[in-house]
Amino acid sequence: MKIELASNYGFCFGVKRAIDIAQKYENSATMGPLIHNQDEINRLKNDFNVGLYSNLSDVKPNDTVIIRTHGIPKNDLKELKKSAKKVINATCPFVTTPQNIVKNMSKEGYSILIFGDLEHPEVKGVMSYAADLEDVHVVLSVKDLEKIIFKNKKIACVAQTTKKKECYLEIINALILKNKEVRVFNTICDATFENQDAAREISKKADVMIVIGGKSSSNTKQLHSICLENCKDSHLIENETELENSWFKNKEFCGITAGASTPDWVIQKVIDKIESFK
Ligand code: F3S
Known part of the structure; x- marks a missing residue:
């Protein structure tokens, strides 16, 4: 079975930027999940001690708080500026x-x-x-x-x-x-389109498609629905642990794409696991 990555996939500019910012501010916390990918959020926690707050009431006066790529409501930002020591804006431009x-x-x-x-x-x-x-x-x-x-x-x-x-x-x-x-105003982001066009192309050739990304990520879900239009055996997974050997039985071409919040190291683990099924 041939395994091929879409010509565009994975991290977009806004997500790369947010992760760079978070890595710069060790021991900080993000307001809401920084990006829609639990594995990357765990890595930031383990390697850089970047925590996660779900509510404004969690913020303490000495905190450095990072605003997620999706942004937060205007009044929450006002409140945050009052309650945290430092607010870093990682909202995607x-x-x-x-x-x-x-x-x-x-x-x-x-x-x-x-x-x-x-x-x-x-x-x-x-x-x-x-x-x-x-x-x-x-x-x-x-x-x-x-x-x-x-x-x-x-x-x-x-x-x-x-x-x-x-x-x-x-x-x-x-x-x-x-x-x-x-x-x-056309405020739709090109990064999403590039990944979508590439997913459309590769799913036309594939007899099994793997879409990697957060299950709550809107752009990952859209990639999955585009792949399903062309390849009925399209599976949405968050990481390699969800792969099933049976999906690849009698298949000749496995296409892979990933949502805009999916890090390369997660994609590589998925490829390695599929290779191991061969
Ligand atoms: Fe920004 Fe587009 Fe990514 S809006 S977070 S660059 S998908």
């Missing part, structure tokens, strides 16, 4: 962009539409920057638009960085049919 757009456009009197997942920390952070929290609306599909009442005639749109462009376009098309002024 591609996430800071929609935060700033929402802030500026809502100040200019635009209603805000966010294409994304209301429960996602990035979206919670981005929406918190709206001047009027009652006029920021989060949708996942065209259908969700039906129940929205915008306060203004002008609408500004941003998207969660890891969403699909095609779905964003569908929502914008529907919106523009009923509204006079719609300003659209």
Whole structure:
């Protein structure tokens, strides 16, 4: 069986940057998981004593606290600055962009539409920057638009960085049919696309696909769904311990891809284990 990696996979710029920052601040803590990968979070804990806080109330006055790649809500940041000794911002610059757009456009009197997942920390952070929290609306599909009442005639749109462009376009098309002024910002991150395009290509050739990444990571789940479209034997795993020998029986081509938060050392362990099945 041939094993091949997608032409683009794994760590994106924002995640590499956040990890570099965390490694620089030994004995600090992150507010929420720094990235969506438990193995890497454990490594940062073991090698650099970077802890993890889930609540603002966990923060102590002498702490150095690192803000995760997805960002945090504006008011949490304010609180954090009051309670910690030092706050280090590891929010990905591609996430800071929609935060700033929402802030500026809502100040200019635009209603805000966010294409994304209301429960996602990035979206919670981005929406918190709206001047009027009652006029920021989060949708996942065209259908969700039906129940929205915008306060203004002008609408500004941003998207969660890891969403699909095609779905964003569908929502914008529907919106523009009923509204006079719609300003659209393409805030979707290219790193996600590059990994997605490469996953699409390799999954067309593969008879078994392994997608490595955090099960709660939105971009990993999307890679998995793209692979499933082309290869029904596509498996999403967090690390090599989840691999099953039977997946590779009678297979000729195993493709591998990994989400934007998956470190190379996790990918290598997966490859080694698959090799050992041969
Ligand atoms: Fe940033 Fe894009 Fe990665 S938004 S965290 S570079 S997937």
